[in-house]
Amino acid sequence: MELTLKNVSYSYNPDAPEPVYAVRDVSLTIRSGDFAALIGHTGSGKSTLIQFMNGLLKPTEGQVLFNGEDIFEKKYPLKTLRQKVGLVFQYPEHQLFEETVLKDICFGPKNMGLSKEEQEERARHAMKLVGLAESYEDKSPFELSGGEKRRVAIAGVLAMKPECLILDEPTAGLDPAGRDDILGTVRALSDEEGIAVVLVSHSMEDVAVYAERLFVMKKGELLYDDTPKAVFRHYKELEQIGLSAPQVTYIAHALREKGFDVSEDAMTVAELKQEILRVLGK
Amino acid sequence: MNIIEILHLIHEFKEYDENETEIDTVRALDDVTLSIEEGSFVTILGHNGSGKSTLAKHVNALLLPTGGTVLLCGEDTLKTKELWQLRKNAGMVFQNPDNQIIAGIVEEDVAFGPENLGVPTAELEKRVENALERVGMAAFRMNSPNRLSGGQKQRIAIAGMLAMKPKCILMDEPTAMLDPVGRREVIETVHELNRQEGITIVLITHYMEEAVDADRVIVMDGGKLVMDGTPREVFSRVEELRECRMTVPQVTELSWELKKEGVDLPDGILTIGELVEELEKVRRSSVWN
Amino acid sequence: MIRDITIGQYYDTDSVIHRLDPRVKLAFTLIYIVSLFVGHGPWCYAFAFAFLVFVIVLSRVPVKFMVKGLRAMLVILIISALFNLFLVQGEVIFSWWIFRITREGVRMAVMMVVRLVFLVIGSSIMTLTTTPNDLTDGLERSLRFLRVIKVPVHEIAMMMSIALRFIPILIEEVNKIMKAQIARGADFDTGGIIKKAKAMIPLLIPLFVSAFRRASDLALAMEARCYHGGDGRTKLHPLKYGRTDIIAYIILLLYLGGMITMAVLLP
Numbered sequence: 001m002e003l004t005l006k007n008v009s010y011s012y013n014p015d016a017p018e019p020v021y022a023v024r025d026v027s028l029t030i031r032s033g034d035f036a037a038l039i040g041h042t043g044s045g046k047s048t049l050i051q052f053m054n055g056l057l058k059p060t061e062g063q064v065l066f067n068g069e070d071i072f073e074k075k076y077p078l079k080t081l082r083q084k085v086g087l088v089f090q091y092p093e094h095q096l097f098e099e100t101v102l103k104d105i106c107f108g109p110k111n112m113g114l115s116k117e118e119q120e121e122r123a124r125h126a127m128k129l130v131g132l133a134e135s136y137e138d139k140s141p142f143e144l145s146g147g148e149k150r151r152v153a154i155a156g157v158l159a160m161k162p163e164c165l166i167l168d169e170p171t172a173g174l175d176p177a178g179r180d181d182i183l184g185t186v187r188a189l190s191d192e193e194g195i196a197v198v199l200v201s202h203s204m205e206d207v208a209v210y211a212e213r214l215f216v217m218k219k220g221e222l223l224y225d226d227t228p229k230a231v232f233r234h235y236k237e238l239e240q241i242g243l244s245a246p247q248v249t250y251i252a253h254a255l256r257e258k259g260f261d262v263s264e265d266a267m268t269v270a271e272l273k274q275e276i277l278r279v280l281g282k
Numbered sequence: 283m284n285i286i287e288i289l290h291l292i293h294e295f296k297e298y299d300e301n302e303t304e305i306d307t308v309r310a311l312d313d314v315t316l317s318i319e320e321g322s323f324v325t326i327l328g329h330n331g332s333g334k335s336t337l338a339k340h341v342n343a344l345l346l347p348t349g350g351t352v353l354l355c356g357e358d359t360l361k362t363k364e365l366w367q368l369r370k371n372a373g374m375v376f377q378n379p380d381n382q383i384i385a386g387i388v389e390e391d392v393a394f395g396p397e398n399l400g401v402p403t404a405e406l407e408k409r410v411e412n413a414l415e416r417v418g419m420a421a422f423r424m425n426s427p428n429r430l431s432g433g434q435k436q437r438i439a440i441a442g443m444l445a446m447k448p449k450c451i452l453m454d455e456p457t458a459m460l461d462p463v464g465r466r467e468v469i470e471t472v473h474e475l476n477r478q479e480g481i482t483i484v485l486i487t488h489y490m491e492e493a494v495d496a497d498r499v500i501v502m503d504g505g506k507l508v509m510d511g512t513p514r515e516v517f518s519r520v521e522e523l524r525e526c527r528m529t530v531p532q533v534t535e536l537s538w539e540l541k542k543e544g545v546d547l548p549d550g551i552l553t554i555g556e557l558v559e560e561l562e563k564v565r566r567s568s569v570w571n
Numbered sequence: 572m573i574r575d576i577t578i579g580q581y582y583d584t585d586s587v588i589h590r591l592d593p594r595v596k597l598a599f600t601l602i603y604i605v606s607l608f609v610g611h612g613p614w615c616y617a618f619a620f621a622f623l624v625f626v627i628v629l630s631r632v633p634v635k636f637m638v639k640g641l642r643a644m645l646v647i648l649i650i651s652a653l654f655n656l657f658l659v660q661g662e663v664i665f666s667w668w669i670f671r672i673t674r675e676g677v678r679m680a681v682m683m684v685v686r687l688v689f690l691v692i693g694s695s696i697m698t699l700t701t702t703p704n705d706l707t708d709g710l711e712r713s714l715r716f717l718r719v720i721k722v723p724v725h726e727i728a729m730m731m732s733i734a735l736r737f738i739p740i741l742i743e744e745v746n747k748i749m750k751a752q753i754a755r756g757a758d759f760d761t762g763g764i765i766k767k768a769k770a771m772i773p774l775l776i777p778l779f780v781s782a783f784r785r786a787s788d789l790a791l792a793m794e795a796r797c798y799h800g801g802d803g804r805t806k807l808h809p810l811k812y813g814r815t816d817i818i819a820y821i822i823l824l825l826y827l828g829g830m831i832t833m834a835v836l837l838p
Contacts, residue, residue, distance in 0.1 A: 175528075176528055247531065281568070369795060395797055406807045
């Protein structure tokens with residue numbers, strides 16, 4: 001699987017003498033096995049960008065290629081693309097509508113035209129992937145807790161067996177343990193199922209732990225496309241665009257200023273712990 | 283003086299099945315006793331469903347106790363006839379910024395509370411202006427709230443409370459739906475109100491960083507108070523917090539991990555500065571050895 | 572952007588008409604409509620036209636916005652003109668096959684069209700120069716007398732202004748849910764009526780759930796802000812008549828008086 005954005009731009013008034021761009025000239029590629037995070041201040045064009053990726057929004061300039069084919073070509077089957085590139089919106093629990101959890105998760109497979117048996121088989125598999133026990137099948141999605149509802153909604157996208165999964169702030173509004181649960185699930189999807197993941201997040205701490213690659217958006221443009229370590233070296237530039245680095249990065253820099261020879265690339269608690277122990281000679 | 287006094291508070295609600303028959307009684311609050319001093323900044327932590335929001339709603343009588351007593355400014359919420367008059371003492375800011383703004387223009391929304399209290403027009407004008415200034419939103423007075431950012435909307439909601447001149451503001455996860463910039467705006471605003479005007483703040487949150495600067499941190503689990511102390515005291519109990527589905531700020535976690543490895547650090551380090559200072563001490567002593 | 576949609580068709584500018592008390596503008600609309608039915612004959616309509624031009628000029632709203640409302644009415648205009656043209660009996664001036672046009676028919680058709688056009692433009696002046704919120708306020712105050720017969724005027728006005736605030740939010744919500752369901756393979760565009768109606772279920776149920784959730788949140792927020800109905804409420808901007816409002820009322824009365832006089836005296 002290879003999903004490429006090639007010089008894409010989006011403007012609300014493309015024909016005006018000075019168009020206003022929500023996204024401007026962004027190029028990037030996502031491949032099988034990637035675990036990438038997309039970060040940026042609110043209004044930096046993140047949500048526009050992810051809608052390009054499964055053809056919900058057509059860029060005013062540039063191309064979106066899936067396995068080398070332009071998805072906005074006339075004959076291209078967008079419906080099939082949307083199965084392969086699953087998009088989980090923010091607060092996805094707001095899209096639940098069926099009487100039972102199982103039926104709701106079947107909605108995607110049903111729209112693919114699969115048989116009832118196959119729909120349910122996929123739905124059950126998806127439930128297992130997000131850690132929902134079988135006893136949930138016949139419950140109404142509306143009587144579940146916030147975290148459980150969100151799992152149902154994510155399962156609803158997974159049941160289409162996507163090769164790439166895009167999640168827009170999947171942890172918004174959850175408590176710390178709920179946040180870890182969801183991110184752990186996403187990590188497992190990437191590790192065990194080989195699904196490429198693009199995670200939109202505001203939490204640099206989470207991004208540092210989970211992502212292997214960071215896309216940083218600034219006012220519609222792609223500012224960085226690099227490993228988290230490399231991006232967090234620019235923590236001062238990140239602050240200027242309303243972002244930051246994980247707290248650990250700041251601790252590392254504060255320690256270096258006082259002459260502790262810890263690596264400036266430590267991003268997670270575990271990494272910095274090792275560094276400090278090394279420096280202290282323990 | 284204690285502005286909020288909660289004694290053996292119990293709150294139960296009944297669950298019904300599809301045929302409206304009672305199937306279960308859920309105890310959302312289980313014998314909570316708590317008093318909050320006027321002028322303090324208290325943070326309540328707890329996972330979803332731990333009862334913290336239910337507790338806050340009892341303080342300004344949006345919910346009434348099944349058992350026990352809640353006193354707001356010395357008045358018993360169960361014995362007060364005109365509950366709306368009591369509520370002006372404790373403003374409440376909710377989670378979803380869109381669902382608590384009533385009017386289509388900022389200044390009219392801020393005026394909504396005092397209008398209900400029957401404040402005369404000339405005074406209303408002053409209160410609105412003053413409230414908007416205190417949250418730094420005076421420039422947006424004539425705007426439509428729909429075009430503001432999440433953080434700005436929450437500051438409008440806070441201004442709406444200030445215009446009622448409350449002694450206390452309860453905030454029920456006001457930052458849960460905001461981005462980091464919006465979160466900072468809101469938290470800085472309430473800290474300023476607390477410091478400069480002595481308004482009591484009760485902040486319910488999931489973000490540990492927001493609890494670090496509070497005077498007092500309370501942790502709830504299963505409808506009970508399980509921890510109560512200064513941020514330093516509470517955050518030094520890392521394992522217990524994890525059991526309540528909570529975390530600690532990264533700097534605290536790191537210090538705790540280092541201590542476990544035998545580095546000589548005090549409990550409950552809350553800031554980067556503290557950690558660096560303590561590690562310098564450790565380095566000095568190890569050089570001496 | 573969808574959040575910028577304003578309900579109604581308010582045209583934002585500053586003019587004497589914009590600044591008038593909404594109650595005056597409500598009265599204007601009412602009196603103008605009455606005058607159109609009182610008056611008859613070319614002189615009366617010329618008078619009504621002159622008055623309309625006078626108000627439009629004062630309102631500083633471009634004429635093209637005034638005429639906009641007519642486009643929606645075009646079909647009704649044409650149908651009523653044709654009905655009058657062919658069906659009114661009288662002195663025949665033109666006839667072909669089964670169609671007969673009479674002098675009276677022409678007169679009635681012209682009168683009907685003129686009346687309707689004036690009526691549409693006249694009432695659009697109110698919506699063009701008054702914000703929906705002011706309009707709600709004006710209605711609440713003007714209809715306050717209905718409280719005597721137990722009409723919950725305040726509650727209705729409160730509901731109207733809350734609806735005005737939430738309509739753009741719900742439109743945005745529809746958009747979001749629609750996209751989320753399309754991402755799950757939903758198809759809102761193809762198929763017959765039944766299939767399309769069925770396709771709306773995944774859109775409407777989440778929308779209702781969300782609307783109810785918002786309503787209950789809002790009710791709680793209002794209660795927390797000491798809302799207890801309309802009794803004892805004060806207003807940040809109470810409606811107060813100023814000098815221009817009085818003058819406007821006088822002009823309105825003079826206009827109505829003039830119209831009645833002309834209708835009585837002229838043939």
